[in-house]
Amino acid sequence: MSRGWEQVVLNPFSNAASxxxxxxxxxxxxxxxxxxGVGGLPRVxxxxxxxxxxxxxxxxxxxxxxxxxxxxSIRRRGERRLLTHTYGEGLAQLPHPRTRQRLDxxxxxxxxxxxxxxxxxxxxxxxxxxxxxxPTVRIRPGWTGAPRERxxxxxxxxxxxxxxxxxxxxxxxxxxxxxxxxxxRTIPQARLVLVGDGPYRPQVEAAVxxxxxxxxxxLAGRATDVWDHLADADVFALASPSEALGIAILExxxxxxxxxxxxxxxxxxxxxxxxxxxxxxxxDHRELARKLIGLxxxxxxxxxxxxAARTVAGGMRMEQSVDEYFDLYDHLLRSDR
Numbered sequence: 001m002s003r004g005w006e007q008v009v010l011n012p013f014s015n016a017a018s019x020x021x022x023x024x025x026x027x028x029x030x031x032x033x034x035x036x037g038v039g040g041l042p043r044v045x046x047x048x049x050x051x052x053x054x055x056x057x058x059x060x061x062x063x064x065x066x067x068x069x070x071x072x073s074i075r076r077r078g079e080r081r082l083l084t085h086t087y088g089e090g091l092a093q094l095p096h097p098r099t100r101q102r103l104d105x106x107x108x109x110x111x112x113x114x115x116x117x118x119x120x121x122x123x124x125x126x127x128x129x130x131x132x133x134x135p136t137v138r139i140r141p142g143w144t145g146a147p148r149e150r151x152x153x154x155x156x157x158x159x160x161x162x163x164x165x166x167x168x169x170x171x172x173x174x175x176x177x178x179x180x181x182x183x184x185r186t187i188p189q190a191r192l193v194l195v196g197d198g199p200y201r202p203q204v205e206a207a208v209x210x211x212x213x214x215x216x217x218x219l220a221g222r223a224t225d226v227w228d229h230l231a232d233a234d235v236f237a238l239a240s241p242s243e244a245l246g247i248a249i250l251e252x253x254x255x256x257x258x259x260x261x262x263x264x265x266x267x268x269x270x271x272x273x274x275x276x277x278x279x280x281x282x283x284d285h286r287e288l289a290r291k292l293i294g295l296x297x298x299x300x301x302x303x304x305x306x307x308a309a310r311t312v313a314g315g316m317r318m319e320q321s322v323d324e325y326f327d328l329y330d331h332l333l334r335s336d337r
Contacts, residue, residue: 009031048074060081062081071107086117093242101129112332118265139324147251158191162237169200174207250316260280277309
């Protein structure tokens with residue numbers, strides 16, 4: 001808005017969580033439409049086509065898989081279309097992966113430009129998906145907010161691992177809990193805080209009970225502000241089998257936490273082993289446990305990694321991403337239709 005752009009946010013797949021999205025968009029105009037299953041697609045498609053016709057935008061910027069396919073199916077009226085691709089190889093971790101990849105390939109080619117969330121996503125798009133390279137660029141999303149000062153570890157405070165991730169199968173909580181069971185054998189007082197919520201919560205709760213970890217694992221639920229959780233931890237862990245980039249990792253680094261995460265997708269673009277954290281092979285809970293134990297038992301290594309992590313995260317704030325997108329908008333408006 002500060003640049004004089006008129007904006008509207010259209011959410012064609014509204015759900016209960018969309019209330020928070022509407023609040024974050026204010027004072028930008030926000031409109032939403034609920035879609036109840038496949039049968040509701042024609043109605044929501046008609047709604048989106050109508051709103052685009054009424055608004056007559058110069059640029060339509062689309063994110064997330066369902067919105068990408070829906071927008072690609074609507075006849076354009078001269079506007080430029082930009083897609084931010086945030087999945088990459090992660091499409092294979094979602095339900096019906098082959099169908100999703102085919103639809104993604106079909107839809108993505110109907111955009112004027114594609115911004116990949118990481119180098120790994122760009123390589124996937126131009127390689128596996130066959131997107132034409134010239135209109136594909138990499139713009140990493142950044143982090144926002146104000147990290148808190150981290151609490152000093154005292155003899156009374158247990159060594160703490162934190163994970164910030166939606167409770168979904170593709171976030172690898174089963175691997176993390178298996179690793180934490182190993183950690184507890186070496187560091188009995190260790191605790192694990194899981195920040196986030198989602199459809200996989202019953203399975204996570206069941207796994208915690210089965211491993212008799214109820215006294216050392218806390219499910220903190222959804223958080224609008226993660227900084228207090230990060231400030232009260234010693235190490236951040238993420239066991240996702242796929243990750244386009246990892247905003248939660250950037251937030252953890254901004255808070256000065258060393259990160260132990262899967263060696264997959266865009267994560268190695270953020271985490272340098274031995275410098276800002278450690279990487280482990282996807283699904284290898286024993287390696288994850290060894291890396292966590294090594295950091296929890298070495299305050300000196302954690303302090304050095306904390307300084308390096310803050311430095312790296314300082315160069316990846318959201319403001320920089322926004323500037324890159326405005327440069328891309330200008331390019332799209334100047335280019336021939």
